[in-house]
Amino acid sequence: MSTVRHESVRTEPRNGDVGALRSWDGIPARIFLQPVAAPSVLGLFGFAAATFMVASNLAGWYGNTTTSPLFLFPFAAILGGVAQFTAGVWAYRARDALATAMHGTWGSFWIAYGLFWWLVANHTITPPTGSTFVPLGYWFIVLAAITLSGALASLAESLSLFSVLGTLTAGSVLLALSYLIGSSTLLTWGGWVLVASAVLAWYTASAMMMAATTGRTILPLFKMSRAANVPGGKPIVPVQYADGEPGVKMGQ
Secondary structure, eight states: OOOOOOOOOOOSEETTEEEEEEOTTSOEEEOOOOOOOOTHHHHHHHHHHHHHHHHHHHTTSSSOTTTHHHHHHHHIIIIIIIHHHHHHHHHHHTTOHHHHHHHHHHHHHHHHHHHHHHHHHTTSSOOOSSSOOHHHHHHHHHHHHHHHHHHHHHTTTBHHHHHHHHHHHHHHHHHHHHHHHTOHHHHHHHHHHHHHHHHHHHHHHHHHHHHHHHSSOSSOOOBSSGGGGSTTSOOOOSSOOBTTBTTOOOOO
């Protein structure tokens, strides 16, 4: 027979130390309150900027699909890659599994995208000459599958975030098909859908930033809680005492 010992923490200070609490075994336990800002504000802005610039090029709004990426990759790798990946690491600290997965995955992709085109610019590797790019097509299959999982999970968070991940999934599917079969039409469609995803990401990040700075809803995120969508309402609590981890904001 096994026994389970439940730890209890006394609330009075030990030896006059107001920052230390005594646990069941007499060892001082120190609690630090460290509220965390929403990492997705940075992550979504980085994603929106990189995706808009690259996707609008794929959609044929400017430049071409051969030489333009050579000028885009530094910014895509830093703003879309490093900034977004960093946001994913901070989202881990905020105990937000969804943001950790999405920003970590897409931040890594943008870093790899920038590295790939840097190698092309240095003539280290040579990309395919035609419109078919099978390896990249398979990468977008993987990205589409992961993003679809995130889109389904985001339904528990907000429709605004779901719209970002839903259009991102659709755009990834179109790009996967275009690179696998060499369809320029699907490539253009994929670019348009990803532009829409970038715009939605910009809106979502803006709404989150305004809510964080004002403490009130300015732009609705269409959360599952109706009260959180009312302009002028208070959708967030700066510091939340979650079970087992005081002062840590769970999620965003």
